[in-house]
Amino acid sequence: MYKMVVADLDETLISMDRTISQRNIDAIKKAAEMGVKFVPATGRGYNSVHDTLKQLGLYQKEGQYTISYNGGAITENKDEKLLYFQGITFEEAEALYKYGLRYDDLCLHVYTPDRVWVKNFFPEEVEYLACRQPCTEIFDDNIDFLKGKDIVKAIYMNTDYEYLKRIQAEITDLTKDMDVSFSSNRYMEFNRKGVSKGAGLQRLCDITGIDISETIAVGDNYNDLSMIKAAGLGVGVANTVEAMKKECDFITEADCDHGAIAEVIEKFIFNAQ
Numbered sequence: 001m002y003k004m005v006v007a008d009l010d011e012t013l014i015s016m017d018r019t020i021s022q023r024n025i026d027a028i029k030k031a032a033e034m035g036v037k038f039v040p041a042t043g044r045g046y047n048s049v050h051d052t053l054k055q056l057g058l059y060q061k062e063g064q065y066t067i068s069y070n071g072g073a074i075t076e077n078k079d080e081k082l083l084y085f086q087g088i089t090f091e092e093a094e095a096l097y098k099y100g101l102r103y104d105d106l107c108l109h110v111y112t113p114d115r116v117w118v119k120n121f122f123p124e125e126v127e128y129l130a131c132r133q134p135c136t137e138i139f140d141d142n143i144d145f146l147k148g149k150d151i152v153k154a155i156y157m158n159t160d161y162e163y164l165k166r167i168q169a170e171i172t173d174l175t176k177d178m179d180v181s182f183s184s185n186r187y188m189e190f191n192r193k194g195v196s197k198g199a200g201l202q203r204l205c206d207i208t209g210i211d212i213s214e215t216i217a218v219g220d221n222y223n224d225l226s227m228i229k230a231a232g233l234g235v236g237v238a239n240t241v242e243a244m245k246k247e248c249d250f251i252t253e254a255d256c257d258h259g260a261i262a263e264v265i266e267k268f269i270f271n272a273q
Contacts, residue, residue, distance in 0.1 A: 004037040008219035023259035041067040048133035071200030087152040109155035156188045164188040181223035198226025
């Protein structure tokens with residue numbers, strides 16, 4: 001029996017309209033009652049998922065966990081106990097920030113544990129991030145005010161994936177000690193090398209004593225691929241990036257708007273009993 005379900009949030013568990021279907025909520029709560037751990041795995045920070053955890057009945061729950069910042073942090077939900085943290089250096093974040101300023105059409109994010117600092121905060125990005133996580137706009141061409149603070153990751157945002165891939169090829173000297181991933185059809189994300197959702201899943205298995213073969217990982221985009229490939233069962237939802245589907249063990253019939261997570265739980269946990 002699978003003992004842990006690890007799921008991406010945006011465009012996987014959470015619908016395009018930023019709600020969670022009742023079908024998903026009911027399935028997750030029932031699975032938790034059976035002793036199955038449900039673990040959100042997100043590129044966002046832990047402080048941005050409180051409302052989601054409350055909806056799922058997992059907020060402040062002992063023995064339930066959240067993987068955030070693409071694996072850069074692992075938190076036990078009870079008392080928000082930080083079990084693991086790994087970020088990037090100020091110098092790395094500064095170099096990425098200054099390089100990104102060369103492009104007028106890039107929105108730049110720098111993440112500290114409790115906030116996202118955003119340069120070139122385009123209206124479409126303001127709308128996309130609304131209600132997702134706390135953000136503060138940057139107007140300076142430097143981030144000196146972040147010296148001495150923990151920095152989790154940085155992001156370049158543009159909705160043209162091929163454009164971001166071309167920029168990635170230009171900055172390999174800046175990212176040699178980083179893991180670079182893509183998410184939400186708009187982000188190129190920069191984490192410390194060795195930090196990924198897949199590595200976060202393995203670390204959480206080590207913490208909980210659950211064998212990784214007893215886990216299911218569900219996602220929709222490239223920053224989910226490492227955990228999809230690492231888990232005992234790797235699942236892509238119906239709206240998964242097309243080129244990534246061949247890497248998954250199973251593709252749901254439902255998309256993020258129609259209870260894809262519930263479909264996984266019903267098929268591989270409830271029906272497996």
